Amino acid sequence: MTQKIKVHQTNYFYTIAAYYGTHVQTIIILSIIILLQTHAQSPFLHTDVFPLTNEDYMRRCAPVVMCNPNSKYRSFNGSCNNLRVPTWGASNTPFLRLLNAEYSDGIYKFRQQSNGSQLPGAREINTQLFLNNQWYDFDELNVLLMQWGQFIAHDISLLRPDLSVADCCGVQNISKTPTQCQNVINIPKNDPIYLNYNRSCMSFNRAVTSANFSCPLMPATFMVEVSQYIDGSQIYGSSDTIAAGLRSFISGRLRSDILKNNQNTRVEEFCPQVNRTTLQCDSSTNSRVCFQAGDIRINQNLGNALLHNLFLRFHNHLASKLLYLNQFWSDEMLYQETRKIIGAVIQHITYDHYLPIILGETYAEYYGLFTPQTMYNERINPSTSLEFAASSFRILHNQIPAQLNFIDKMYKLAFQVNLTDWMDRPDLLPMGKNVDWLTRGLVETPGREYQPSYNQLISNFLFRFNLPDITGQDLLSTDIQRGRDVGLPVYNEVRTICGIPRANSFDDLLDLIPFKVNFKIHKYKNKNILKSFILLGCTNIKNTLCNSTRHRFTCRGIT
Numbered sequence: 001m002t003q004k005i006k007v008h009q010t011n012y013f014y015t016i017a018a019y020y021g022t023h024v025q026t027i028i029i030l031s032i033i034i035l036l037q038t039h040a041q042s043p044f045l046h047t048d049v050f051p052l053t054n055e056d057y058m059r060r061c062a063p064v065v066m067c068n069p070n071s072k073y074r075s076f077n078g079s080c081n082n083l084r085v086p087t088w089g090a091s092n093t094p095f096l097r098l099l100n101a102e103y104s105d106g107i108y109k110f111r112q113q114s115n116g117s118q119l120p121g122a123r124e125i126n127t128q129l130f131l132n133n134q135w136y137d138f139d140e141l142n143v144l145l146m147q148w149g150q151f152i153a154h155d156i157s158l159l160r161p162d163l164s165v166a167d168c169c170g171v172q173n174i175s176k177t178p179t180q181c182q183n184v185i186n187i188p189k190n191d192p193i194y195l196n197y198n199r200s201c202m203s204f205n206r207a208v209t210s211a212n213f214s215c216p217l218m219p220a221t222f223m224v225e226v227s228q229y230i231d232g233s234q235i236y237g238s239s240d241t242i243a244a245g246l247r248s249f250i251s252g253r254l255r256s257d258i259l260k261n262n263q264n265t266r267v268e269e270f271c272p273q274v275n276r277t278t279l280q281c282d283s284s285t286n287s288r289v290c291f292q293a294g295d296i297r298i299n300q301n302l303g304n305a306l307l308h309n310l311f312l313r314f315h316n317h318l319a320s321k322l323l324y325l326n327q328f329w330s331d332e333m334l335y336q337e338t339r340k341i342i343g344a345v346i347q348h349i350t351y352d353h354y355l356p357i358i359l360g361e362t363y364a365e366y367y368g369l370f371t372p373q374t375m376y377n378e379r380i381n382p383s384t385s386l387e388f389a390a391s392s393f394r395i396l397h398n399q400i401p402a403q404l405n406f407i408d409k410m411y412k413l414a415f416q417v418n419l420t421d422w423m424d425r426p427d428l429l430p431m432g433k434n435v436d437w438l439t440r441g442l443v444e445t446p447g448r449e450y451q452p453s454y455n456q457l458i459s460n461f462l463f464r465f466n467l468p469d470i471t472g473q474d475l476l477s478t479d480i481q482r483g484r485d486v487g488l489p490v491y492n493e494v495r496t497i498c499g500i501p502r503a504n505s506f507d508d509l510l511d512l513i514p515f516k517v518n519f520k521i522h523k524y525k526n527k528n529i530l531k532s533f534i535l536l537g538c539t540n541i542k543n544t545l546c547n548s549t550r551h552r553f554t555c556r557g558i559t
């Protein structure tokens with residue numbers, strides 16, 4: 001069994017985004033901090049420095065799992081990858097906390113300011129600091145880099161919001177409503193967007209806790225509902241049952257649907273369609289297509305659905321090649337061997353192509369993240385940390401472009417869509433040559449410039465066609481609120497665990513947060529948000545294409 005230590009446990013990205021509140025001024029900049037520590041000093045190598053509450057689940061609720069040490073293939077739920085502690089990294093086990101939970105009641109209530117008042121509203125933070133600070137320079141990296149990030153995020157993390165309390169903002173008497181509803185995101189009176197829609201509140205559903213898994217723990221403990229290893233679980237599923245439901249049981253292949261395009265001129269293979277009475281895609285009443293895969297978020301946006309479809313085709317292609325070479329292999333062997341190769345490919349792309357760009361080559365090499373330097377330390381808990389999944393990795397939401405380009409084989413822009421117009425509605429994919437065109441679009445379109453804000457559409461109109469109200473939601477506010485929901489500690493605490501001195505003044509923050517970033521003035525910067533939408537829509541095609549793509553995630557020659 002290939003066992004690789006997940007990198008994000010020892011990555012020290014951190015953001016102040018989720019830690020706003022105690023000092024409003026520290027909101028100035030959204031930043032990633034990458035700490036360069038020596039291995040010897042790294043606290044993350046020793047599980048005994050983690051909060052003791054991490055052990056509570058193990059002591060009280062963890063199932064006894066028997067492993068076969070000679071098993072040739074990974075389990076679907078991730079158990080038995082670590083033979084010392086078989087449940088480490090398994091689905092439906094808790095996120096790891098690098099630091100103690102911070103709640104005002106020590107258990108579950110949102111953190112407060114040091115003077116006991118509420119933290120500034122999440123939406124207010126966005127509107128005051130980020131929403132109007134959009135920069136429109138193009139990146140030298142392509143949009144596929146962003147899409148790969150989401151694809152692996154779904155491989156290692158799923159924190160499910162509790163949707164049993166449907167629309168909190170419809171509830172009038174907030175003092176008598178369920179606790180869940182007391183955590184809605186308030187919309188400031190002068191909100192530049194929602195003001196026009198007369199909205200004062202945005203729904204926010206707190207995440208399900210271990211109590212939903214018959215394991216009530218204090219402080220609130222949150223469960224990862226997918227296998228936490230990079231193992232392709234978003235393709236294959238994180239349980240035996242889901243995995244079996246996705247297989248054809250013929251020649252190692254996954255179930256798929258062969259669909260004709262709208263002109264009946266082209267036949268292509270797609271992920272199987274799900275029965276529309278299930279929860280998947282149900283929030284989008286007007287979608288005709290609804291794919292099924294190992295992860296429930298497959299249909300969330302067109303780019304993610306595209307990668308799922310490409311990997312399904314890759315699996316079935318590889319399985320047929322293996323069958324050709326090994327005529328006597330059983331369905332099971334063909335399936336598992338193909339799955340093993342796909343898992344390795346995903347790790348290879350992640351460690352050798354993605355992370356060196358995200359972290360920088362020096363860092364990636366120093367920590368032995370490139371493939372030839374793999375090592376395995378059975379004492380490292382590989383679980384996805386809350387600090388990573390609820391904060392650090394979400395910073396890369398700032399790479400999401402407002403639009404996706406469909407580019408034809410002559411490298412001309414065929415058409416462009418708003419990402420938020422097609423959420424949970426992947427209907428476009430099986431039409432025409434859209435799979436080819438969107439693939440080319442991800443590869444050939446420069447990514448969104450790295451910056452503190454998220455794009456205007458996901459900051460205002462997320463899921464706009466899936467919600468009862470037509471306006472939609474704000475991903476940046478949701479990310480800030482999610483940090484509070486799961487009890488993330490304040491930024492200063494995280495500095496200390498990463499070996500950086502505590503900041504005692506705002507000047508102390510300058511060591512890792514560049515002073516100037518917030519004052520960047522760009523030619524397209526426009527105070528009027530609605531005008532900037534027009535700018536986005538009119539982006540000149542010449543500027544939106546990469547000149548060539550010698551590297552998987554890199555645009556070349558763009559100025």
Ligand code: HEM
Nearest residue numbers: 146149150153157158159301389393394396397400478482
């Ligand atoms: C392509 C467009 C994307 C959309 C529309 C999107 C949207 C979302 C949404 C709605 C959530 C759940 C928010 C909540 O309720 O707490 C989420 C979670 C998350 N996103 Fe994204 N995202 C996108 C891309 C990305 C990218 C590029 C990355 C990283 C490189 C990323 C990393 C994450 C992570 C780590 C989580 C938490 C996952 C969990 O534990 O459940 N996402 N995203």
Ligand SMILES: [Ca+2]
Nearest residue numbers: 155227229233
């Ligand atoms: Ca996984």
